[in-house]
């Protein structure tokens with residue numbers, strides 16, 4: 001069996017590791033020119049995604065992921081606050097559940113390791129055809145082609161491959177964008193961190209169509225595992241930073257404007273959106289590294305629609321390509337990795353003669369449909385709150401209601 005994967009993101013690379021380890025001939029094609037030529041800040045992988053990676057990577061390889069990640073017990077809490085950073089509610093996770101909180105670039109670089117011969121960078125998928133013999137021919141922008149028994153679209157939100165399969169886009173813009181950056185943590189900036197950020201992340205909900213997500217990312221001084229313990233596969237630890245993402249309605253920051261802005265302009269825009277917010281938060285935003293600033297438009301699949309509206313066959317898709325979700329619940333990467341695990345199991349069974357390729361993709365798509373829509377729904381909740389709070393009628397009520405909620409929260413905590 002030969003498998004061709006479009007997209008060397010988290011889902012595509014996990015699938016490639018699983019198939020490669022099982023002895024299946026696999027090639028991953030990505031439009032990026034190298035593993036490093038990518039963006040992103042931090043990804044959260046839950047216990048299930050960790051178990052998948054443990055299963056498909058060598059112990060040394062998995063250790064390198066742990067040593068590049070911050071320990072889960074330092075971020076097993078998410079505090080929702082109002083725009084004055086007064087706590088409204090807190091969600092906590094079981095600290096004993098394994099998790100990886102790791103930079104997207106280090107994770108991608110580490111997942112490429114061991115697959116160097118199997119990845120073709122600089123290869124942009126354009127189209128595919130299913131041939132008379134059931135095999136799939138894939139065409140790339142550089143004129144090259146690739147023939148395989150199975151083609152998998154792991155090409156992320158706005159996937160060209162899943163769009164071709166479904167006959168329409170599998171996700172749509174949700175009306176929000178994220179303006180994100182890293183603020184280096186030193187003595188001065190650490191002193192500015194709101195208390196809720198010690199031991200957890202913060203999602204502050206603003207009254208005018210804005211919110212901000214913040215988390216400390218400091219694997220360099222406190223990794224989940226000592227990087228010195230990694231011999232065969234070195235860890236990749238990033239410098240200590242506050243990772244933040246301003247969440248903003250498209251109507252306040254039109255995507256076409258944001259995409260044309262350089263880092264300095266993006267930070268200026270963030271500061272003006274946060275005009276009524278606390279001074280120490282604005283100082284943290286102003287201290288961000290402009291070269292780290294980026295803008296991402298949030299796409300979401302419709303969680304109530306059929307996820308894979310195409311006949312099961314030798315072409316399928318996984319991850320954001322099928323069920324795009326905004327990063328607001330930290331579920332997208334973990335869900336893509338879970339998909340990859342299920343698809344790998346089904347394809348290995350087909351390779352071993354225990355099913356057919358069509359049955360394998362059908363079973364995979366059914367399994368994915370049992371959990372992915374819920375992850376999309378959860379990811380949309382904070383955006384719906386921010387959208388509600390932007391409405392003038394709700395805004396008035398929120399001015400009274402949010403401080404009251406915060407007071408109730410404080411009382412409950414002290415009780």
Ligand SMILES: Cc1cc2nc3c(=O)[nH]c(=O)nc-3n(C[C@H](O)[C@H](O)[C@H](O)COP(=O)(O)OP(=O)(O)OC[C@H]3O[C@@H](n4cnc5c(N)ncnc54)[C@H](O)[C@@H]3O)c2cc1C
Pocket residue numbers: 006007008009010011012029030031032038039040041042043044104123124125126154155156157159160318319320321327330332333334336
């Ligand atoms: C640049 C970038 C930065 C991100 N930063 C964050 C972040 O900080 N926090 C967060 O929670 N989520 C972030 N995400 C989203 C997160 O990575 C995904 O939601 C999650 O990992 C799901 O993974 P996936 O494998 O489905 O898709 P992705 O990880 O998005 O991977 C898709 C891959 O497909 C490739 N691709 C796309 N189109 C083509 C094509 N036509 N031909 C060939 N290759 C193609 C892309 O180059 C990419 O490598 C980011 C995504 C991207 C692309």
